[in-house]
Amino acid sequence: MHIVVCVKQVPDTKIIKINPKTNTLDRRSAPAILNPYDAHAVQEAVKIRKMVGEGTISVLSMGPPQATAVIKKSIEIGADKGYLISDRAFAGADTLATSYALSKALERIAKEEPVDLVICGLHAIDGDTGQVGPGIARRMDIPPVTNVIEVTELNEKEKTILLKRKLANGYQLIQADYPCLMTVGKEINEIEYSPMPNMIKAARYEPIIWSVNDLENVNRPQLGLKGSPTIVGKMFTPPKPEGGKRLEGNSDEQVNQLMEVLQDKKELFLTAR
Numbered sequence: 618m619h620i621v622v623c624v625k626q627v628p629d630t631k632i633i634k635i636n637p638k639t640n641t642l643d644r645r646s647a648p649a650i651l652n653p654y655d656a657h658a659v660q661e662a663v664k665i666r667k668m669v670g671e672g673t674i675s676v677l678s679m680g681p682p683q684a685t686a687v688i689k690k691s692i693e694i695g696a697d698k699g700y701l702i703s704d705r706a707f708a709g710a711d712t713l714a715t716s717y718a719l720s721k722a723l724e725r726i727a728k729e730e731p732v733d734l735v736i737c738g739l740h741a742i743d744g745d746t747g748q749v750g751p752g753i754a755r756r757m758d759i760p761p762v763t764n765v766i767e768v769t770e771l772n773e774k775e776k777t778i779l780l781k782r783k784l785a786n787g788y789q790l791i792q793a794d795y796p797c798l799m800t801v802g803k804e805i806n807e808i809e810y811s812p813m814p815n816m817i818k819a820a821r822y823e824p825i826i827w828s829v830n831d832l833e834n835v836n837r838p839q840l841g842l843k844g845s846p847t848i849v850g851k852m853f854t855p856p857k858p859e860g861g862k863r864l865e866g867n868s869d870e871q872v873n874q875l876m877e878v879l880q881d882k883k884e885l886f887l888t889a890r
């Protein structure tokens with residue numbers, strides 16, 4: 618079983634600031650981290666490998682040379698090897714161009730060892746579109762299953778996988794043939810402490826770095842800014858909600874004050890039961 622997990626280096630959005638003049642992210646204001654959803658994706662790959670007894674976990678990232686840090690972090694969690702595609706030709710890519718470049722890298726990885734499962738995070742905490750996973754699946758012509766919260770069963774003989782998806786108002790069980798792609802959220806597992814051998818391996822590990830020339834049958838106009846039809850029209854911080862009134866006193870007094878506010882606004886609807 619060969620599982621490839623796509624991992625993205627993102628700025629820590631709990632800390633990052635938006636430049637109020639240019640309305641762009643000030644990437645220097647926050648440290649770069651492994652997209653938290655992708656950490657859960659790697660952890661799930663480790664769980665699946667345990668479930669089936671053996672297998673290879675590769676991670677794949679597209680980004681600048683310093684994105685090797687997220688590959689090392691993934692090795693710490695339990696991945697076996699990591700690929701970074703890094704080239705000026707990929708710069709300025711939107712989700713269409715990103716998924717194209719990643720699918721071309723997956724094609725090359727599959728030549729080394731056929732790929733059974735691709736796992737992506739549900740979304741990246743910076744770009745936040747959730748489009749890259751399904752975009753890769755479309756290009757690889759494999760089924761995508763999004764927002765998976767549990768890998769229920771995997772049948773290696775039949776090459777099928779049973780996945781539990783979370784929907785807005787319930788759950789869905791999907792049986793997919795694999796190779797397939799799934800995207801996972803944080804609910805799927807708990808990140809475990811990395812064992813010492815993994816940490817030592819990660820510290821010594823040299824990720825495999827590919828440029829655009831290492832990928833085959835690439836249509837260059839589909840890469841980077843040239844291959845990106847999306848235009849970000851405007852980016853801004855939403856205005857903070859105005860006003861608000863702090864309720865004072867004990868709980869009875871607070872309830873009375875709240876009733877007054879609601880009655881004032883004619884927003885109180887009482888339903889007889």
Ligand SMILES: Cc1cc2nc3c(=O)[nH]c(=O)nc-3n(C[C@H](O)[C@H](O)[C@H](O)COP(=O)(O)OP(=O)(O)OC[C@H]3O[C@@H](n4cnc5c(N)ncnc54)[C@H](O)[C@@H]3O)c2cc1C
Binds near residue numbers: 626652713743
């Ligand atoms: C016009 C335009 C120009 C842009 N220019 C730049 C730029 O110059 N530099 C820049 O950093 N961003 C740029 N972006 C943002 C960039 O398009 C997105 O960050 C990227 O396409 C991924 O989309 P997302 O963050 O919404 O990922 P999502 O679709 O939310 O990510 C879902 C999952 O896909 C996988 N994934 C996503 N991206 C990667 C990746 N790079 N490597 C491996 N796995 C990945 C991960 O598993 C992730 O959890 C630009 C966007 C636009 C619209």
